[in-house]
Amino acid sequence: MFLTIIAITGATVLAAGAKVYQDKKRERDTPCTVAAERMSKNRLAKLPYGNKPLPILSRPVTAIREFKRDKINPFFGRRHEQLSEISQAEDVNETSEAEKKMDRYLTISVACFGLTTVGSLVYPPLLLFSVPGLVYLTSFFFKRSYDLIRQEGKVAVALVDSLSFGGTLITGHYFACSLAYTLFYFSRKLLIKTEDHSQKSLQNIFGHKPALIWVQQGDVEIEIAFDSLQIGDFAVIQAGQTIPVDGTITSGAANIDQRTLTGESQPVEKEVGDPVFASTLVLSGKIYIQVEKAGSDTVAAQIGDILNRTADFKSNVLSRGEKIIEHGAMPTLAISALALPILGTQSALATLYTAFGYHMRSAAPISVLNFLNMASENGILIKDGRSLELLSEVDTFVFDKTGTLTQNEPHVGTIYTCHGSDENELLTYAAAAEDKQTHPIALAIQKEADNRKLNVPPIGEAKVELGYGIKVRTLASDEEEDKLIRVGSGRFMVMESVTIPNEYQQIEEKAHENGHSLVYVAIDEQLGGAIELLPTIRPEAKQIISDLHQRKIKVVIISGDHEKPTKKLALKLGIDHYFAETLPQNKADIVEQLQNDGKSVCFVGDGINDSIALKKANVSVSLRGASTAATDTASIILMDESLKQLVPLLNLASDLDANLSNSVVLTVVPGIICAGGVFFFHLGLVSSIIWCNVALVASISNAMLPLIKPKKAPFLVE
CATH class of the missing domain: 3.40.1110.10 (Calcium-transporting ATPase, cytoplasmic domain N)
Structure with missing residues (x-):
């Protein structure tokens, strides 16, 4: 019991200490800014709020959430700012429905944990007040287990969860039950934080439309609402404007940049009779376009529609922590089934707490969040922790040519x-x-x-x-x-x-x-x-390709540009494989073919024409300043708008892999000791729970190490 309390307290102190360290570091870097922020907060706290109580008193749930975010949780900060900057189409400050549900269950769990802690140490009758909450959580848990079996076929995991939690409650171990629920929902909340839940329709991004548009009616040009535009109207587009429709030029001529849509490296001259497409930019000139398609019917929007119907590779990928739990569930059940006829119900229940690797449910998300935070501090925004886990397995890098290996300015x-x-x-x-x-x-x-x-x-x-x-x-x-x-x-x-x-x-x-x-x-x-x-090749490109080759990683170029310039660039950078004049859907097909050949693919791109391939790839990378479609689709964004951070990103993935491997050992070994103790030394349920929490303390301590002692050298690029 006391070891359990120490575990929770220790994890909280470590998290709070890391947050204080980060705040102090930020204060040293920008003392004026931080001082001004603190002064503003202090003054705001002293201001009267009319005749009403302050918001912190009238809205306790919001106040607690803000306190947790600002003072307890060390995983917010720079990464949150970067997400806000990149995610223009959505408010990243809004709590997702999944997180709200976890908050609700976590609140009940913490309340029960508080009651059982005080009841166990001071006033036993308080234990009874926790029973309704524990029964509610247990009923939800059995429903969740049923859904796991029916929808996902995870029989072993569901049985371990149901038997261990339900059995602990039925046998009257209320404190252990409340602790188990608190840890479970806390870990689920952390897992939500490591995943990218900004799953929104991208069609509006591709079919972006202005509020107003100029059209020619007779001999005059007038401005109308874009929604009033009809097929057959004559849209007037001038230099500096993005074309919002598909159509044919009926008058004028222009120099048009089509690279984000087609991948062509050079601007294209368009005149009367030539087709033009939405999401392309008029560099110079003035053109009159007879509208043929608008809104969701344009070529760009159709790419968005294909993208929405394309399965995200990560959607069927489990985090490493979840995989470990699945692999450890069946041995746990087997040992418990063996203990039941030999040692009895109590011992069988005790063996369920051996739970080989079970505490990866808490340790893995904490570890991943720490590494995501380290990445963001060094200019790498990782929107989904699974991408960082998968990156250590990547053996093939596929680069878009225009805008990725080359710069926009020739x-x-x-x-x-x-x-x-x-x-x-x-x-x-x-x-x-x-x-x-x-x-x-x-x-x-x-x-x-x-x-x-x-x-x-x-x-x-x-x-x-x-x-x-x-x-x-x-x-x-x-x-x-x-x-x-x-x-x-x-x-x-x-x-x-x-x-x-x-x-x-x-x-x-x-x-x-x-x-x-x-x-x-x-x-x-x-x-x-x-x-x-x-075309200007990025100055860092040749060294990046060389570093990837040294790691035995295959490098491929896919481009919508012509054969000769693509081949020339591949030879200059030392890349053996390339595909030229490739349509957006074909880029995704090439990625899929590489995956079918057993390759783990990381796609690096920046254009609308790259978005489908970005979504198909095992890991997707884009650069800040790329098209909105690319930055919204990619799971990793290089915030300094260069490729310099690619190799440090791979180092980061390797370090995460090593950290998670250490956590696996620290969660499995105590379980083995516990199982042996139950069979040979007749350890009871309480002793088993203590060993279970030894694994918890060890694994969480290991997960916190990167934050306490950050390794900056691998991530900083001069």
């Missing part, structure tokens, strides 16, 4: 010149023309001009022409006359009557084959040359 490669121009002159004028633009190509040109420390001349008013390019005039100075500068595509140059030499057409064809873009620059009426823009 970089300047070769600069081709003609008609007497030189590289710096051409780049100077291109940077002047793109000075006020913010699309990726403009930013790449501006960055290269800054790197070369070029003196970019001021310009007059810029004019974007039909989405294919931009036309500006530099301001005259004492040293130089004003010049007319045109920057854009080959079509734009033809439209502006600028002659393009034949060799440049060959250069452009080769650039497109390699997945590069070619931007032409005309000075006055002559072509000055062209700037080739290349």
Whole structure:
């Protein structure tokens, strides 16, 4: 009994101590912020609340929950903030229905535990007051056991739970029964905390619609509610806007970024007669679209519908703690059945408390939560603890190419010149023309001009022409006359009557084959040359791939981009396997095929076209700043928007695996000793419960070690 109380007290002290340590550390890091927060709370507590009592008095349940969250539970904090940041579509502060149910049963269990503790130590009649609550919990437990048998076929686990809890109550061991229930519901609550319960319909995310939209009616453009939009209407979309419908361009032209939907690394030029799709971004130009599909009928929304119907790999995955409990249930029942005819009912009930690995039900969630907290402190948001457990088993990493292994912003490669121009002159004028633009190509040109420390001349008013390019005039100075500068595509140059030499057409064809873009620059009426823009490989990508290979992990690229640039990137990074021109559903099929071949797959992606594959994979990883579809679907988010934390993430998974293995030993060995004691030394029920709690203390202490002595080195990347 006293050992049990020590176990609970010790776990609480460890948790509270860890929380105090984290608070002190945060205070040292941001003293002004923490001091201001505390001052605000102190002042708020002293303020009168009209003629009504303070909320802490009028709403005790809420107050207790807040106290538990802020002062007792060490597992909130940075991870909760990251979840709030990522989960824009849902309030992560709202308690789930599953957690509310656990709170209710846990409250009853704690009340019964309090009554039985005082009754056992001070005033025995109080034990009787706990009986109604224990009977209620036991009836629920038998119902739960029945559901486990009927729905999931977990006969052994259900029998161990029912016989041990029910038998303890029937034999009058009220204290032991209340303690068992308290630990059970506490562990279930922790398990809920380790899982991602943000299961929401993703169709609205893919079919995101604005409140208002401009349409052309006759000769005028008017703004109407998006819900009023009809098939056949003419939507007006300008630069910087995301297209909310599927349709065909009837007027105008634009440069459109389709990478999140199709995986293409370079913007696509669209003109009259070309199809456009929802969730793609107009970089430049203005287009009139005849609406063919809107809302849930668009291609993007259909991907969302497929995603909603795709089974999440984790949905049928048990946590390691639950697996250990299942594996230990049958040996426990067998030993109890053997003890019944030989030693009697009391001894048979005592052997049920050997419960090999049973306390993994409490230790495993605590351990996982500690590791999730450590990850969040180092820039890794893990939404579901099962993903971290599964990561140690992963033997194949599948990367999306565009936006994952490459950055969104390209970089300047070769600069081709003609008609007497030189590289710096051409780049100077291109940077002047793109000075006020913010699309990726403009930013790449501006960055290269800054790197070369070029003196970019001021310009007059810029004019974007039909989405294919931009036309500006530099301001005259004492040293130089004003010049007319045109920057854009080959079509734009033809439209502006600028002659393009034949060799440049060959250069452009080769650039497109390699997945590069070619931007032409005309000075006055002559072509000055062209700037080739290349996808920018993430600087950390090559080292990450090398580290994965050293771990004997297979690496694959899947891309919606063309064959040649995908193959080129694979060769450059040392990746042997790649798939190019892959549709979103085909990405998921490839992941499934790898799984059918016995591979455990981690998919890393950032686009709408990656979302189905992310959901199919054993483990899914995305980056902060990726598409909402990807960050909502992925179970792990790298918050620093780079791949640097992938290897530390694997180290974290390995450390969790080792910690859980230690906990298994610490929960099984006392059970073996207890079983031997029952058979050879005639240990009774109380002694068995004491040994049971030895396993509890040992396993929880091991689970708390990562929080008490955090190992920072594996997770910090310089």
